[in-house]
Amino acid sequence: MKAILIEKPEEKQIVSLQDVPDAQLPEGDVLVDVAYSTMNYKDALAITGASPVVRRFPMVPGIDFSGTVAESSHPDFKPGDRVMLNGWGVGETHWGGLAERARVKGDWLIPLPAAIDPRQAAAIGTAGYTAMLCVMALERQGVTPDKGEIVVSGAAGGVGSVATALLAAGGYEVVAVTGRPAETEYLRGLGAASVIDRTELTGKTRALARERWASGIDVAGSTVLANMLSMIKYGGAVASCGLAAGMDLPASVAPFILRGVTLAGVDSVMCPKPDRLEAWSRLARDLDLGKLEEMITEVPFAEVIDTARQFLDGAVRGRIVVPISA
CATH class of the missing domain: 3.90.180.10 (Medium-chain alcohol dehydrogenases, catalytic domain)
Known part of the structure; x- marks a missing residue:
């Protein structure tokens, strides 16, 4: 072979x-x-x-x-x-x-799943399945479309692209973060309501910054995640699933103890089979395969x-x- x-x-x-x-x-x-x-x-x-x-x-x-x-x-x-x-x-x-x-x-x-062919299954892959696990994690924290905007880092990548499409299809207002301005139209095509430059999340971290978003999905870790947490509104949540920017987290406990923010870790590698089956069932139902293409x-x-x-x-x-x- x-x-x-x-x-x-x-x-x-x-x-x-x-x-x-x-x-x-x-x-x-x-x-x-x-x-x-x-x-x-x-x-x-x-x-x-x-x-x-x-x-x-x-x-x-x-x-x-x-x-x-x-x-x-x-x-x-x-x-x-x-x-x-x-x-x-x-x-x-x-x-x-x-x-x-x-x-x-x-x-x-x-x-x-019957609704997904082998090419589509591969296209969704670990990235798309992880994106759905992140959406499910936020839902468990009570995140709903009426709570406000959801910020997604690395939005032009695999996890971010699928997360953006899933959230937009679910009625959420998605703020897509990217370091590639040329991808703006691509992200808007997936359903992003707005697109911001990654530099807004890569500057010096603060214990607390101005509240901007109801919740978030982060694939980067490090300074990006720390800044995102500092800008989440009271009672919000962030699903963390990646470390593209680094494994460190130069953050403060302030968002957790002063704003009640939840940081939900998402692992796709050893995720139990029942959660995998639920995620794939949701993907077959909720993901626009035209957007996937x-x-x-x-x-x-x-x-x-x-x-x-x-x-x-x-x-x-x-x-x-x-x-x-x-």
């Missing part, structure tokens, strides 16, 4: 597209013929070696894939079933989806490695879909 393989014979890792014997596939009770995979920020980190994402070598990256079951000894799946996978450490500790076949634990797989850029399998470098340069919009054997 063809696969992107990350090897580390010495100190420096080597990444290449090569033919790999099926016998090298890791253990698992379901073998999937992969139709589509994706490129996410974590995949870009793994492929470039910019961060120690990969913890076992050799490794096939790709934290998402969709496809058809070829063989199964798992009671929930049979050959011919359409399935998808997001997270669970694939592409980090277990071979992932940037290959023509994947062997995984059946407990990690989700049946493809506007987010998609297809990248040939052979160009994945080069695209990873562009990803880290902030030059990628929306969702990157990689046709494998579709």
Whole structure:
């Protein structure tokens, strides 16, 4: 089978597209013929070696894939079933989806919703599923459209694009944050009511700033998240799901104890299966697939490695879909 393989014979890792014997596939009770995979920020980190994402070598990256079951000894799946996978450490500790076949634990797989085809499932991927988890987290904190504007950082990226579309479709007034002014029309097309420059959230942090937004979704962390928290209105909430700007949080406790703001952490990798099923059910119901199509850029399998470098340069919009054997 063809696969992107990350090897580390010495100190420096080597990444290449090569033919790999099926016998090298890791253990698992379901073998999937992969139709589509994706490129996410974590995949870009793994492929470039910019961060120690990969913890076992050799490794096939790709934290998402969709496809058809070829063989199964798992009671929930049979050959011919359409399935998808997001997270669970694939592409980090277990071979992932940037290959023509994947062997995984059946407990990690989700049946493809009838309303979503394999290409759309890959386009949504971990990014879109994470965006829905963020929306659900805010809903649990009582966030509703009548409370006021919702700010979304990294809005032109994968999570941000889907979050913007979902929130707008749900009647929320979305303030999209981006460091790329050229993406303004794209974001308005997804439903953003307004677009602001990222510099409004990257300056020196204050314990409390002027109240601006009812709630927020943040993919950046660090100063961006700290500034966002300082500007959330009384009783609001922020769903945090990323660290593109850094893992630190130079914030104060003031928003939490003086304005009753809630910081809700969102993890997609090890998220329990019931929450995954709920998120995907909501995506099948609530996501405008026409808007999803506007987010998609297809990248040939052979160009994945080069695209990873562009990803880290902030030059990628929306969702990157990689046709494998579709």
